[in-house]
Amino acid sequence: MIETLLAGLDAALRIDTFVWISGGLLLGMLMGSLPGFTTSMGMSVLVPISFLVGDPLIGIPFLIGVYKGGIYGGSVPAILISMPGTGASIATVFDGHELTKKGQPRKALEMGLYASVISDLFSDVFTLVMIIPVAAIVLGFGPPEIASVMFLSLVIIAVTSMGPVVKGLLMLCLGVWFGFVGADPFSGMPRYTFGTNELYDGFHLIPMLIGLFALPEIFNAVKEGDISGSSVGRFVGERLRFDELKKSLRTICRSTVIGTGVGLVPGLGQPIAAMMGYIAAKNASKHPENFGKGELDGVAGAEAANNAVNGPTMVPLLTLGIPGDAVTALLLGAFMMQGLRPGPTLLETNGEIVFAILIAMVIANFLFLVLGYISIPLFARVVTIKRSLLIPVTIMLAFSGTYLARSNPFDIVTLIGFGLVGIAARSAKFDVAPMVMGFILGRELEYTFGQTLALAGTDWVRFALTERIGMTAVVLATPIVGVLLGVRMSKFRQRALKGEEA
Amino acid sequence: MSTGDFRPVIWSRFPCDFRGIRLSAILFLVGIVLFRLSVVHAQYPEKPLTLVTPFAAGGSSDLNARVFTSFLSDYLGQAVLIKLVPGQAGQKGTLEAARSAPDGYTLLFTDNYRDQLHKYTFRNDAYDTNRDFVPVARVNYGQIGIIVRAGGIYETWAQLEADARARPGEISMSHSGLWVALFVPMLQLMKDLDLSFKMVPYRGGGPAKAALLAGDADVSMAFPATVVADVEAGLIRVLATAGSERILEGVPSFTEIGLPPTTGYIHRVVMAPTGIAEDRLRVLREAFAQMQGEEAYHRVMTQLGENTEYLDGVDYEAVRIQQSSDYQELAQSLLDQ
Numbered sequence: 121m122i123e124t125l126l127a128g129l130d131a132a133l134r135i136d137t138f139v140w141i142s143g144g145l146l147l148g149m150l151m152g153s154l155p156g157f158t159t160s161m162g163m164s165v166l167v168p169i170s171f172l173v174g175d176p177l178i179g180i181p182f183l184i185g186v187y188k189g190g191i192y193g194g195s196v197p198a199i200l201i202s203m204p205g206t207g208a209s210i211a212t213v214f215d216g217h218e219l220t221k222k223g224q225p226r227k228a229l230e231m232g233l234y235a236s237v238i239s240d241l242f243s244d245v246f247t248l249v250m251i252i253p254v255a256a257i258v259l260g261f262g263p264p265e266i267a268s269v270m271f272l273s274l275v276i277i278a279v280t281s282m283g284p285v286v287k288g289l290l291m292l293c294l295g296v297w298f299g300f301v302g303a304d305p306f307s308g309m310p311r312y313t314f315g316t317n318e319l320y321d322g323f324h325l326i327p328m329l330i331g332l333f334a335l336p337e338i339f340n341a342v343k344e345g346d347i348s349g350s351s352v353g354r355f356v357g358e359r360l361r362f363d364e365l366k367k368s369l370r371t372i373c374r375s376t377v378i379g380t381g382v383g384l385v386p387g388l389g390q391p392i393a394a395m396m397g398y399i400a401a402k403n404a405s406k407h408p409e410n411f412g413k414g415e416l417d418g419v420a421g422a423e424a425a426n427n428a429v430n431g432p433t434m435v436p437l438l439t440l441g442i443p444g445d446a447v448t449a450l451l452l453g454a455f456m457m458q459g460l461r462p463g464p465t466l467l468e469t470n471g472e473i474v475f476a477i478l479i480a481m482v483i484a485n486f487l488f489l490v491l492g493y494i495s496i497p498l499f500a501r502v503v504t505i506k507r508s509l510l511i512p513v514t515i516m517l518a519f520s521g522t523y524l525a526r527s528n529p530f531d532i533v534t535l536i537g538f539g540l541v542g543i544a545a546r547s548a549k550f551d552v553a554p555m556v557m558g559f560i561l562g563r564e565l566e567y568t569f570g571q572t573l574a575l576a577g578t579d580w581v582r583f584a585l586t587e588r589i590g591m592t593a594v595v596l597a598t599p600i601v602g603v604l605l606g607v608r609m610s611k612f613r614q615r616a617l618k619g620e621e622a
Numbered sequence: 623m624s625t626g627d628f629r630p631v632i633w634s635r636f637p638c639d640f641r642g643i644r645l646s647a648i649l650f651l652v653g654i655v656l657f658r659l660s661v662v663h664a665q666y667p668e669k670p671l672t673l674v675t676p677f678a679a680g681g682s683s684d685l686n687a688r689v690f691t692s693f694l695s696d697y698l699g700q701a702v703l704i705k706l707v708p709g710q711a712g713q714k715g716t717l718e719a720a721r722s723a724p725d726g727y728t729l730l731f732t733d734n735y736r737d738q739l740h741k742y743t744f745r746n747d748a749y750d751t752n753r754d755f756v757p758v759a760r761v762n763y764g765q766i767g768i769i770v771r772a773g774g775i776y777e778t779w780a781q782l783e784a785d786a787r788a789r790p791g792e793i794s795m796s797h798s799g800l801w802v803a804l805f806v807p808m809l810q811l812m813k814d815l816d817l818s819f820k821m822v823p824y825r826g827g828g829p830a831k832a833a834l835l836a837g838d839a840d841v842s843m844a845f846p847a848t849v850v851a852d853v854e855a856g857l858i859r860v861l862a863t864a865g866s867e868r869i870l871e872g873v874p875s876f877t878e879i880g881l882p883p884t885t886g887y888i889h890r891v892v893m894a895p896t897g898i899a900e901d902r903l904r905v906l907r908e909a910f911a912q913m914q915g916e917e918a919y920h921r922v923m924t925q926l927g928e929n930t931e932y933l934d935g936v937d938y939e940a941v942r943i944q945q946s947s948d949y950q951e952l953a954q955s956l957l958d959q
Binding site: 158160161163164165167168171172258259260262263303305306307308317320321386387436440441442443444445446447448449450452453456457458459461462463464465466526527528567570571574575577 | 679684692706713744799800801821824829831832836857
């Protein structure tokens with residue numbers, strides 16, 4: 121294996137490979153930062169380029185660059201204009217935009233970049249070194265285990281929400297309910313669609329996010345009046361200090377581990393990782409009451425987790441030929457078009473090229489750091505644009521991005537609907553974050569729970585006690601974890617409530 | 623006021639000849655007229671075409687479309703742009719194409735399930751695929767295979783069938799979602815052979831295969847090309863493949879195990895809205911026929927694990943009629959249950 125690795129290193133150190141990776145990263149960042157233009161759409165448009173260049177060491181690293189850049193790029197509009205560019209930056213918006221409002225957009229963007237690069241780098245190195253040993257355990261994590269972890273996550277969100285518990289729970293349940301709308305995944309029967317075809321697929325995540333987070337911001341800005349001359353900030357704010365990054369290193373490491381784990385399981389994806397990374401950061405924090413009010417750790421927790429997913433998704437893809445989502449399915453196609461057939465024999469037959477691609481993926485992170493570093497001051501300048509110009513552009517991006525995602529006019533209705541929900545929630549002091557979390561995790565829980573029931577059949581006692589001990593253990597631990605975290609959080613919650621009264 | 627005075631102020635600084643302006647205006651108009659005329663007589667297609675695909679980004683149909691459109695453009699002389707309109711089990715995209723003008727600039731990329739089966743499984747009054755679309759070409763097809771773990775207890779289809787009869791509804795079968803590529807042949811198999819499996823859905827073919835490898839499911843289906851590496855590595859065994867001929871050595875065909883020869887085929891087809899002018903349809907069909915001579919196209923598709931078994935739209939129409947009646951029977955038998 122060492123020889124193959126060295127041969128791969130030799131093959132990967134090519135200037136044209138780096139040029140193409142950089143191109144991919146730039147394109148990815150651009151596409152990711154355009155709301156509605158998701159990473160999978162961008163990559164799907166660029167797949168023909170990757171096979172037309174004809175060289176696997178150019179075509180595939182190029183697409184990987186788009187992938188990495190896209191996942192990071194989504195955080196830029198999330199931080200600056202409260203509009204997640206892709207689903208992956210869903211949790212970045214919670215604290216990222218608050219930092220912008222506090223006049224610290226540059227700090228938030230830099231934290232997003234460093235957290236992304238550090239976690240991506242470590243998860244890629246992990247993938248490179250551990251791809252063979254880890255492949256065996258990937259399959260041990262099936263629907264029952266995912267369902268139990270989703271259940272645990274929902275309980276953690278419920279007990280750790282700040283502010284009045286009832287409000288948090290209500291929003292969480294509402295989010296879970298929104299996730300039920302649409303065709304039942306097991307029978308195809310429509311639920312809560314009121315007889316319309318438009319709701320058959322349920323609510324789409326992108327218009328929902330833009331509606332909940334961006335529209336209320338726009339509404340507030342307009343409501344404040346006199347927007348002609350002012351801008352969000354006169355300056356792009358301070359840069360991230362080294363000690364601030366150091367303080368968040370624990371969070372970044374934790375989220376890297378979470379993201380890596382999520383990436384190894386086919387089909388979970390970045391939005392779930394980002395959410396779990398964010399919740400974990402909040403739970404471990406000494407100041408959980410600051411989350412959602414512009415906490416740097418929140419940005420770090422979310423951004424590190426979503427980028428850490430990228431590398432490990434290669435493990436099931438390359439060793440078993442299993443793509444978990446649209447992006448990895450496109451990469452599978454790209455590999456096959458280059459004559460490389462992902463699966464158990466790939467590392468034996470084409471080990472050199474595979475390791476070269478994985479090494480290129482590791483090196484891509486350094487280019488990612490440089491390109492991100494150069495682009496941040498430019499991106500951050502957005503906040504100095506006059507509101508009279510910025511707001512119309514934001515509105516345009518909100519609507520065009522919503523339409524772009526699926527070319528579906530009904531998504532515009534979804535956008536406006538959730539925009540109204542967001543505005544109403546804000547004026548009644550309800551936090552919409554638990555709602556989004558409930559929406560994403562609840563759908564996953566329902567699906568995997570349904571699969572678990574189908575797998576268990578009638579003899580579910582035997583199933584739970586002999587076949588799926590992992591699932592049973594997590595389910596049994598859930599109330600204990602819930603109570604422990606709930607007790608720990610209650611004092612912070614009181615502190616937060618006092619803070620609000622004061 | 624004489625015409626001479628009617629000059630914008632700024633012109634007065636630059637003496638100019640009015641006859642010249644008049645002449646150029648006439649020439650300009652003549653130019654426009656000629657241009658319009660040339661447009662009318664221009665060869666179709668004179669602007670990029672849009673291929674509506676009712677599939678999500680990243681699926682095998684999306685990849686197929688990306689590959690063939692990038693070659694087809696050379697033969698049409700215009701770019702072919704892909705517009706992804708996923709949703710409602712393919713109905714959104716199909717409806718969009720059905721409602722577009724039949725001018726040959728909007729086409730639909732679909733498969734036989736979306737084209738002929740879904741009308742029986744999803745309520746829909748907005749369009750009728752047989753009335754609203756004409757086939758341009760079948761790009762290729764896929765033949766499904768029944769797969770099990772190589773280390774498992776089933777070595778032949780006969781063993782699996784015997785066990786399924788002994789334990790109806792207990793053997794679990796992973797599939798990639800309702801009413802698509804893996805699900806439909808499984809239903810047909812259960813109906814025609816009077817078997818019953820426990821159907822467990824997964825999000826796509828990848829996770830369905832993972833479930834089989836992990837031991838969560840006992841049986842699954844897959845296009846043989848997607849499991850070649852697993853078969854070589856001794857992880858997966860193919861028990862039977864679709865069609866009347868054997869495509870893998872020693873593996874029975876669906877006809878041999880008692881299924882009709884049409885079961886388990888997915889046909890990827892390009893359609894045009896009904897009403898398209900005959901000459902434009904001919905241009906499109908010829909472009910597809912000519913593309914079959916492109917060596918690079920065959921190479922990339924083969925590497926992708928797909929065949930390039932092209933069929934002209936006229937010939938595909940016959941296949942379509944047969945499917946329609948088969949699927950109606952299948953859907954009816956499910957409703958009767």
